[in-house]
Amino acid sequence: MSSQHSSNAEQVNWIDFERAHVWHPYASMKSPIPVYPVKRAAGVYLEFEDGRMVIDGMSSWWSAIHGYNVPELNAAVEAQLKDMSHVMFGGLTHKPAAKLAEKLLEVVPHNMNHIFFSDSGSVSVEVAMKMALQFWQATGKPEKNRLLTIRSGYHGDTFGAMSVCDPDTGMHHLFSSILAQQIFVDAPRATCDEEWDSSDIDAFASAIKVHHHELAAVILEPIVQGAGGMCFYAPEFLRQVRRLCDEHNVLLIVDEIATGFGRTGTLFACEHAGIEPDIMCIGKALTGGYMSLAATLCSTHVCDGIHADSSGVLMHGPTFMANPLACAVALASIELLLSSDWQMDVAKIEGQLNAELDICRQLDRVADVRIKGAIGVIEMHEAIDVEQVQKELINLGVWLRPFGKLLYTMPPFIISGHQLSRITSAITQVCAKA
Numbered sequence: 095m096s097s098q099h100s101s102n103a104e105q106v107n108w109i110d111f112e113r114a115h116v117w118h119p120y121a122s123m124k125s126p127i128p129v130y131p132v133k134r135a136a137g138v139y140l141e142f143e144d145g146r147m148v149i150d151g152m153s154s155w156w157s158a159i160h161g162y163n164v165p166e167l168n169a170a171v172e173a174q175l176k177d178m179s180h181v182m183f184g185g186l187t188h189k190p191a192a193k194l195a196e197k198l199l200e201v202v203p204h205n206m207n208h209i210f211f212s213d214s215g216s217v218s219v220e221v222a223m224k225m226a227l228q229f230w231q232a233t234g235k236p237e238k239n240r241l242l243t244i245r246s247g248y249h250g251d252t253f254g255a256m257s258v259c260d261p262d263t264g265m266h267h268l269f270s271s272i273l274a275q276q277i278f279v280d281a282p283r284a285t286c287d288e289e290w291d292s293s294d295i296d297a298f299a300s301a302i303k304v305h306h307h308e309l310a311a312v313i314l315e316p317i318v319q320g321a322g323g324m325c326f327y328a329p330e331f332l333r334q335v336r337r338l339c340d341e342h343n344v345l346l347i348v349d350e351i352a353t354g355f356g357r358t359g360t361l362f363a364c365e366h367a368g369i370e371p372d373i374m375c376i377g378k379a380l381t382g383g384y385m386s387l388a389a390t391l392c393s394t395h396v397c398d399g400i401h402a403d404s405s406g407v408l409m410h411g412p413t414f415m416a417n418p419l420a421c422a423v424a425l426a427s428i429e430l431l432l433s434s435d436w437q438m439d440v441a442k443i444e445g446q447l448n449a450e451l452d453i454c455r456q457l458d459r460v461a462d463v464r465i466k467g468a469i470g471v472i473e474m475h476e477a478i479d480v481e482q483v484q485k486e487l488i489n490l491g492v493w494l495r496p497f498g499k500l501l502y503t504m505p506p507f508i509i510s511g512h513q514l515s516r517i518t519s520a521i522t523q524v525c526a527k528a
């Protein structure tokens with residue numbers, strides 16, 4: 095009895111303490127919206143401290159593609175832990191990094207040949223930008239030091255990455271006066287090749303034509319734009335971007351941090367367009383959601399350029415670069431993905447999202463319904479009351495995190511048809527409420 099009492103008291107204590115002292119993403123410390131304490135997670139379920147179970151429709155922000163507490167991934171972490179959890183990567187190396195690099199080079203676009211490991215997606219974007227800037231410095235064109243991108247993009251929260259996020263939806267307007275001034279063109283209009291009109295590339299084409307002498311690179315998310323608006327665009331746009339980058343001698347950086355590892359129906363989203371980038375960022379699902387790890391990959395051409403003036407060293411080196419635990423679990427996650435029938439799993443999710451969310455199109459409050467691979471997006475006419483909607487969703491047994499006008503899901507690939515129906519029915523119910 096008394097131990098029960100003290101454990102309840104302890105629980106209240108840590109939650110209160112946490113609320114008073116610990117920041118959450120994009121949150122107020124003074125008037126935070128509720129956060130829900132999670133005790134454990136397994137399969138597609140999150141178990142809250144109070145015993146409630148919810149189905150995770152977010153895959154912990156695109157990352158937990160295999161769900162939680164995955165035996166193969168647990169085993170990889172445990173095995174690596176017994177050897178070493180971390181050693182510095184400056185002057186030392188290890189098999190987990192080498193093995194992961196070898197596996198990655200098998201699965202990414204063929205021209206990718208060199209890998210820089212870092213600890214988060216934002217940092218991998220910083221590194222990609224440094225690669226592009228160093229490439230032009232070392233090859234005698236230091237004036238090529240700006241980036242061109244499309245609106246509605248999201249590339250992370252560090253200062254370089256913020257400078258290429260959508261200036262309006264990118265959540266970073268507070269800092270606009272100190273960000274590098276990059277060049278933006280409107281996001282593509284056509285959402286698929288069938289809607290493509292040859293004039294759809296005109297704005298991008300004229301921007302690259304005007305600015306190419308000062309452009310180091312174009313950066314964009316291929317096919318699916320994530321946190322900047324959850325928009326999809328036609329592969330033809332990406333093919334045209336590749337062509338124009340070649341024509342005007344500008345590097346192409348694709349940010350596959352959200353789209354990588356199967357989410358859109360191909361292993362990497364640039365495969366929809368059949369293009370190869372010059373530089374590529376990956377993160378999020380790289381470790382199956384187990385640990386923070388990201389990477390920036392580049393072609394031999396980019397690597398050679400960085401070293402062209404023979405002073406060439408790439409000026410970056412995170413403390414936890416190529417963390418062995420993270421590398422080991424990333425390798426296990428990729429092997430698990432490739433040994434599964436992930437194309438079928440994603441196609442099934444896509445089919446079911448199409449079938450079960452279509453009804454939302456008829457609702458007054460709904461402006462648009464978009465499905466691509468294992469991503470389902472409902473765009474409302476008005477901003478969503480996150481606190482209220484989240485509460486309703488949890489009562490329906492589902493975890494989602496709406497933002498702005500968007501209610502969306504990108505579930506773990508292992509989700510069953512029945513579990514996915516719980517998500518789509520919860521979405522439909524909260525959208526139907528007046």
Ligand SMILES: *Cc1c(COP(=O)(O)O)cnc(C)c1O
Pocket residue numbers: 214215216217219248249250251315320321349350351352377378
């Ligand atoms: C999440 C995300 C990032 C930033 O990654 P972090 O690991 O959060 O720093 C960058 N680009 C895209 C497309 C993302 O979805």
